Amino acid sequence: MSEVLTIQEAAETTGWSPRMLRYIERVGLVEAPRSGSGYRLYGAAELQRLRTLRELLHQHDIGLSDVGFAVRLRQEGVLRAAVDAWLDAEPVRPQGVSAADWLSWEQDKHQRLLAAAAPHPNVKETAPR
Amino acid sequence: MSEVLTIQEAAETTGWSPRMLRYIERVGLVEAPRSGSGYRLYGAAELQRLRTLRELLHQHDIGLSDVGFAVRLRQEGVLRAAVDAWLDAEPVRPQGVSAADWLSWEQDKHQRLLAAAAPHPNVKETAPR
DNA sequence: GCAACATTGACATCACCGTGCTAATGTCTG
């Protein structure tokens, strides 16, 4: 048991090309251990990882770079915090749900601003500078 | 009080160009309410949002698309789960911390696989297919 | 030792991101 495949074999069984396997390693996702002479050795773990990665990308239409960013998010706490903080500030239109009740208060914001702005659909009072 | 700025004014006070303000809106981050005639109206909230966004990007060297992905992660639960699951599988080299104790078990994995592979730094036993 | 395969590096392509600029058209303001 305990098969160990060369890059080409791994490519065939995972659906990636050898080129991409090297690329994937280069960008930090799924890196294979090396033989004494530098050959990449793909074990069951790596193969599994590669297959699931492939599915992940295809099923959600995201790119390797996106996963890369997810990694950064998880490893760089500061980044994670900063992004979360920004996203938490104001809700960014949940346009997934059929926008009914949503539109209402979005419209409201509209109104509020317009009301504060001018009696007629006008712009700029209390002129800046 | 309650200033409302036109796109050009907003651009000047936020550091973005008018072009970028429209782009940022197009990609779903920071969208400004419109006047009756379609003009974008930037209020204090939007301006704040734009400034912090600018900082966020510059300080962590990320792109608008990255923030966009973060939004997807937060809104599409399935995606979030899938990505998290994949990342949880095997740890992806925390190369931020000076790799000492890390290297050890990484080396181990190496050894384990090599041991299973061949007595000499060799490859492929129990040949596949 | 020779054929098959691996490694790295480079060049090439296509698509998309981030931006600027221009054009055609509509809006606001003095």
Added chain:
DNA sequence: CAGACATTAGCACGGTGATGTCAATGTTGC
């Protein structure tokens, strides 16, 4: 009304992501 500014649409361009391919060199297996 005229001039300043907004809107959308489109061309353009440099950068980077995702891939392929080719070259030069080393490794492996029989």
